Amino acid sequence: AQRVTQPEKLLSVFKGAPVELKCNYSYSGSPELFWYVQYSRQRLQLLLRHISRESIKGFTADLNKGETSFHLKKPFAQEEDSAMYYCALGGSNYKLTFGKGTLLTVNP
């Protein structure tokens, strides 16, 4: 069965500090992993996907198949990064299995 685990419900850092949001997955095949973000009063939107190996808004995420992890990282957090972050695992018919989310707060 597919499963996504985000161990931290809440994460609080100061502006300029590094941030890492953890995500571990369980999947028997070749995984397709995503990070979605929900800013206050906005709809959920794609932040990045592991296939494109891109950096969006300074965030990166590397798929580690050995550790079954897809942690989201940013070297210098900004106040506008405060949001709810969801790690998601893709399945058949482009369905997504979401983790429970991590609420990131970046303090000034």
Place this chain on the structure above:
Amino acid sequence: NAGVTQTPKFRILKIGQSMTLQCTQDMNHNYMYWYRQDPGMGLKLIYYSVGAGITDKGEVPNGYNVSRSTTEDFPLRLELAAPSQTSVYFCASSTNTDRGSEQFFGPGTRLTVL
């Protein structure tokens, strides 16, 4: 493009009442989804559709029904509302590009059942 739109934004229902949550997308996506979001629980898939006339159950389908008569519309029906259905409901549509797949979400419907 308006993307994915949902109506209503908010609704309060009494136990046993029924209602339909509307979802429309104008991106010509074949795949559409309904999720519910509960505090601390993430998003759970209720139903999904791979095209007009085709629907299937997700992880938490009990108490809900869907239909997909057109590519654009994917309404979610609650027949006998229960307090356990108090949640925020998100509709999404999906496409696949050369950069990979992506789901596009609506703004959500906040439903309270009293």
